[in-house]
Every structure is written in C-alpha cells, then in structure tokens.
Amino acid sequence: MLEGVDTLVFDIQDVGARFYTYSATLGLCMEEAAHHHLRFIVLDRPNPVTGTLVDGPIADRSHFGFTAYGPCLSPTA
Numbered sequence: 001m002l003e004g005v006d007t008l009v010f011d012i013q014d015v016g017a018r019f020y021t022y023s024a025t026l027g028l029c030m031e032e033a034a035h036h037h038l039r040f041i042v043l044d045r046p047n048p049v050t051g052t053l054v055d056g057p058i059a060d061r062s063h064f065g066f067t068a069y070g071p072c073l074s075p076t077a
C-alpha cells in the first residue's frame with residue numbers, strides 16, 4: 001500500500017479522550033512510516049476542548065490496544 005510513497009501526513013484533530021482511536025491510529029502510522037523509512041508529518045492543532053485537564057486512570061499494560069494504545073504520557077498524570 002505504501003509503494004511509491006515518500007511522506008505520510010497525519011492530519012486529525014484529537015479531542016484528548018483515551019477511548020477515541022486517534023492516538024492508536026497515529027502510533028500505528030508512525031510505526032509503519034519508520035518501518036518503510038518514510039518521512040512522517042503531523043499537522044498539530046490545539047485541542048478544541050482546551051486539554052488543560054487530565055483525569056482518569058493510566059491504562060494497565062495488559063489492557064493496551066486500539067482504544068488504549070499506551071500509557072498516559074501527560075506530565076501531570
């Protein structure tokens with residue numbers, strides 16, 4: 001699918017909720033770009049709900065998956 005591609009551009013505005021699959025999609029795309037030695041560009045925009053509040057438990061490694069791609073990476077968590 002990536003034959004002939006030299007750059008992947010990821011343009012999606014995440015609202016910062018873990019159960020959204022945007023972060024997993026981003027992570028999987030980054031992994032494939034690295035595997036195929038492709039440039040990867042993320043178009044980042046402010047969170048529409050500000051993103052100033054981080055709340056909730058950190059996912060256990062045993063529950064990582066498409067709706068919990070990894071642990072919370074917030075510096076305040």
